Amino acid sequence: MPLGSDEKNGERCERSICMNNPHLESLKEDILYHLSLDTANHDLPKQFGDVKFVCVGGSPWRMKSFTEYIAKELGLADPKGEYPNLCEGTDRYAMYKVGPVLSVSHGMGIPSISIMLHELIKLLYHARCTDVTIMRIGTSGGIGLQPGTVVITKKSVDATFLPRFEQVVLGKTVVRSTDLDIELAEELLQCGKELGEFETVVGNTMCTLDFYEGQARLDGAFCSYTEEEKQNYLSEAYAAGVRNIEMESSVFAAMCKLSNIRAAVVCVTLLDRQKGDQLSSSHDLLHSYQQRPQILVSHYIKKTLNAFKS
Amino acid sequence: MPLGSDEKNGERCERSICMNNPHLESLKEDILYHLSLDTANHDLPKQFGDVKFVCVGGSPWRMKSFTEYIAKELGLADPKGEYPNLCEGTDRYAMYKVGPVLSVSHGMGIPSISIMLHELIKLLYHARCTDVTIMRIGTSGGIGLQPGTVVITKKSVDATFLPRFEQVVLGKTVVRSTDLDIELAEELLQCGKELGEFETVVGNTMCTLDFYEGQARLDGAFCSYTEEEKQNYLSEAYAAGVRNIEMESSVFAAMCKLSNIRAAVVCVTLLDRQKGDQLSSSHDLLHSYQQRPQILVSHYIKKTLNAFKS
Numbered sequence: 282m283p284l285g286s287d288e289k290n291g292e293r294c295e296r297s298i299c300m301n302n303p304h305l306e307s308l309k310e311d312i313l314y315h316l317s318l319d320t321a322n323h324d325l326p327k328q329f330g331d332v333k334f335v336c337v338g339g340s341p342w343r344m345k346s347f348t349e350y351i352a353k354e355l356g357l358a359d360p361k362g363e364y365p366n367l368c369e370g371t372d373r374y375a376m377y378k379v380g381p382v383l384s385v386s387h388g389m390g391i392p393s394i395s396i397m398l399h400e401l402i403k404l405l406y407h408a409r410c411t412d413v414t415i416m417r418i419g420t421s422g423g424i425g426l427q428p429g430t431v432v433i434t435k436k437s438v439d440a441t442f443l444p445r446f447e448q449v450v451l452g453k454t455v456v457r458s459t460d461l462d463i464e465l466a467e468e469l470l471q472c473g474k475e476l477g478e479f480e481t482v483v484g485n486t487m488c489t490l491d492f493y494e495g496q497a498r499l500d501g502a503f504c505s506y507t508e509e510e511k512q513n514y515l516s517e518a519y520a521a522g523v524r525n526i527e528m529e530s531s532v533f534a535a536m537c538k539l540s541n542i543r544a545a546v547v548c549v550t551l552l553d554r555q556k557g558d559q560l561s562s563s564h565d566l567l568h569s570y571q572q573r574p575q576i577l578v579s580h581y582i583k584k585t586l587n588a589f590k591s
Numbered sequence: 592m593p594l595g596s597d598e599k600n601g602e603r604c605e606r607s608i609c610m611n612n613p614h615l616e617s618l619k620e621d622i623l624y625h626l627s628l629d630t631a632n633h634d635l636p637k638q639f640g641d642v643k644f645v646c647v648g649g650s651p652w653r654m655k656s657f658t659e660y661i662a663k664e665l666g667l668a669d670p671k672g673e674y675p676n677l678c679e680g681t682d683r684y685a686m687y688k689v690g691p692v693l694s695v696s697h698g699m700g701i702p703s704i705s706i707m708l709h710e711l712i713k714l715l716y717h718a719r720c721t722d723v724t725i726m727r728i729g730t731s732g733g734i735g736l737q738p739g740t741v742v743i744t745k746k747s748v749d750a751t752f753l754p755r756f757e758q759v760v761l762g763k764t765v766v767r768s769t770d771l772d773i774e775l776a777e778e779l780l781q782c783g784k785e786l787g788e789f790e791t792v793v794g795n796t797m798c799t800l801d802f803y804e805g806q807a808r809l810d811g812a813f814c815s816y817t818e819e820e821k822q823n824y825l826s827e828a829y830a831a832g833v834r835n836i837e838m839e840s841s842v843f844a845a846m847c848k849l850s851n852i853r854a855a856v857v858c859v860t861l862l863d864r865q866k867g868d869q870l871s872s873s874h875d876l877l878h879s880y881q882q883r884p885q886i887l888v889s890h891y892i893k894k895t896l897n898a899f900k901s
Contacts, residue, residue: 300812301812301813301814301815302809302810302811302812302813302814303814304809304810304814304818305810305814308810308869310869310871311810311869312869312870312871314869314870315699315802339683340682340683341682342682370874372650372651372652373649373650373699388698388699388700388703389625389683389698389702389703389706390698390700390701390702390703390705390706391700391702391800392699392700392701392702392703392799392800392801392802392838393698393699393700393702393703395700395800395801395802395803396699396700396801396802396803398812399802399803399811399812399813400812402812403811403812406812440759440762441762442762448801448804448805449750449799449800449801449804449805450804450805450815450816451807451816451820451821451824452750452751452752452824452827489702489759490701490702490705490759490800491702491705491706491758491759492625492702492705492706492709493705493706493709494758494759494760495758495759495760497761499612499614500612500614500615500618500621501612501709501713502610502611502612502708502709502710502712502713502716502846502850503611503612503709503846503849504611504612504613504614505611505760506760506761508614510761511761514761514762517762528702536812536813539813540812559618559620559621559622559624560622560624561620561622564680
C-alpha cells in the first residue's frame with residue numbers, strides 16, 4: 282500500500298491522525314458500516330491517501346453541489362460533470378471526492394454527525410492521510426446578525442453557554458473540550474475579508490440537541506415558555522458571545538481535537554432568531570445564503586493549495 | 592376543509608392530536624421547513640386528513656420500500672408502482688403515503704427524529720387527523736438474542752437504564768416519561784405469534800446518543816475501556832431488562848405521549864452485542880432482517896383495518 286503523500290515528499294513535521302482505540306489493531310477487517318466501505322474490499326490508502334481537506338455538511342445535495350463547485354474552482358472539473366457517490370451502498374451518508382478534497386454529508390444532530398465522524402476518522406487513519414483539515418459548512422440561526430452573515434466558530438458552547446461536550450461512555454458522563462483551531466479560524470476570517478462578498482464574523486456557536494424547544498423556538502409542537510422568556514434566553518446567549526445556533530459543532534470539535542485534526546466550523550445564519558423562528562425567506566434567498574460557507578471554504582482551500590505549490 | 596374521517600362516521604370517542612403550544616394559534620402560516628410543506632400552499636386536511644397509521648424509520652430507501660410493500664398488502668398498489676416523495680423539496684426527510692398509511696424517514700439519532708416529529712405532529716394536527724397510531728420500524732443491536740429477533744419495546748430506557756428522556760428547554764433540563772402504549776405492544780406481539788415467521792419478543796430498549804462509545808462498542812475511533820468492562824455494562828443492561836439498543840426510541844416515546852398519540856417501537860436486532868460489534872453479516876441477510884419489522888407492522892395494520900371494516 283502506498284504511503285501518505287507527504288511522507289513520500291520527505292516532509293518532517295507532518296501531522297498524523299491520532300487513533301485513540303487500541304482495540305482497532307486486533308481487527309482483521311474494519312467495516313465502516315454507515316459509509317458502506319471497509320478495509321477488506323477497498324484499498325483505502327489508494328482511494329483516499331491524498332485527501333488534505335474534508336468538508337462536511339448536513340445535506341447530501343449540498344455536499345454534492347459543493348463538490349461540483351470546488352472542482353471548478355480548483356480547475357479539476359470533470360468534463361462530464363460526474364462525481365460518483367463513494368457511499369453508494371447506503372443512504373445514510375453521501376461522499377464525493379475531487380483531488381485532495383473529500384466532501385461528506387452528516388445528517389442532522391450530534392448523534393448523526395458522530396457516527397459519520399467515527400467512521401471518517403477511521404477511514405483517514407486507514408488511508409494513512411496526513412495534514413488533514415476538516416471544515417463543517419452548515420446553516421444556523423443567528424443572534425443579532427443580518428441573515429446571510431457567515432459565522433466562523435470561536436468556541437462551540439452548550440445550552441448553558443459552556444465550551445464543553447458531554448459524552449456518555451458506559452453509562453457515565455465524560456466531559457470533553459470543544460476547542461477549535463484558532464489560527465484556522467483567523468485564516469478563514471481573512472479569506473472572508475479578501476472575498477468581500479458577504480459579512481463574515483468570528484463568534485461563539487451554541488450547539489443544541491433540539492431544533493425547537495432546545496433553541497427557544499415558539500413554533501414547535503411543544504412550547505411551555507413565553508416570548509419574553511425566549512428573548513431573555515437569546516439575550517443571555519448573546520451576552521455570552523453566542524452569535525449563532527446549530528446542532529453539530531460541539532461533538533465535531535471534540536472528536537477532531539481528540540484525533541489531532543485541524544478543524545473549523547463555518548455556518549451561515551438563515552434568520553435572526555431575535556426577530557423570528559420560522560424560515561420564511563424565499564427558497565432562492567435561502568439557497569444563495571447556503572452557498573456562502575462553500576464560497577469561503579473554497580477560497581481558503583484554493584489559497585492554501587496555491588501557497589503549497591509556490 | 593373536510594373533517595377527520597372518524598368524525599364523519601359519527602364516532603364519539605375519537606382520539607385527537609394534543610397540541611402543547613399556545614403560540615401556534617397566532618401563526619398566520621406554519622412552515623414545516625424540514626418537510627418542505629406548509630399550511631399556506633398545501634391543503635393538509637385534504638392531503639393527509641385520512642391518515643390513521645404513520646410508520647417511521649431511519650432510512651429513506653427503507654421507508655419507500657415499506658410503502659411499496661404495504662400498498663400490495665392492503666390491495667392499494669399503484670399499477671405503475673409510483674409513490675411520489677411528498678417531501679421532494681428537501682433532502683432532509685422522505686415521506687410517502689398510500690391510503691391511510693403515511694411512511695416517513697427520520698435519519699439517525701434523537702435530534703434528527705425530534706425535528707421530524709415536531710413537524711409531523713404539527714402536520715397531523717393541521718390535517719385534523721384522529722385516532723392515529725405511530726410505529727417506529729427500525730434496526731438495533733441485540734443483547735442475548737439471536738440476530739434477526741424482532742423486539743417490541745416495553746420501556747425505552749436511557750444509558751443508566753432509567754425510563755426517562757432528558758429534554759433541554761431554555762438551558763434547563765426537563766425530564767419526560769418514555770411510556771409507550773402497553774396494549775399496542777401486546778397486539779403487536781400477538782401479530783408476531785400469528786405470523787410465526789421469526790422470533791418476536793417484548794423487552795426494554797436502551798436509547799443512546801452515540802453508536803460507538805455510547806453503546807460500549809470496541810470498534811469506534813475512540814475506546815477507553817476494556818472488553819471486560821464492555822461485557823459488564825451489557826450484562827447490567829440485560830439484567831435491567833434491556834434486550835436491544837438503538838438511538839431514537841426515547842424522544843419518540845416522549846413526544847408521542849405528550850401529543851396523545853398511540854405509539855410503538857418495533858426494531859429488529861442485526862447482531863448480538865455480547866458476541867461482537869461489527870455488522871459483518873452479508874448484505875442480503877441484513878436486508879432480510881430489516882424487512883421483519885415491516886412484515887409485522889403491515890400484518891397489524893391489515894388486521895386493524897379489517898376489524899374496523901367488519
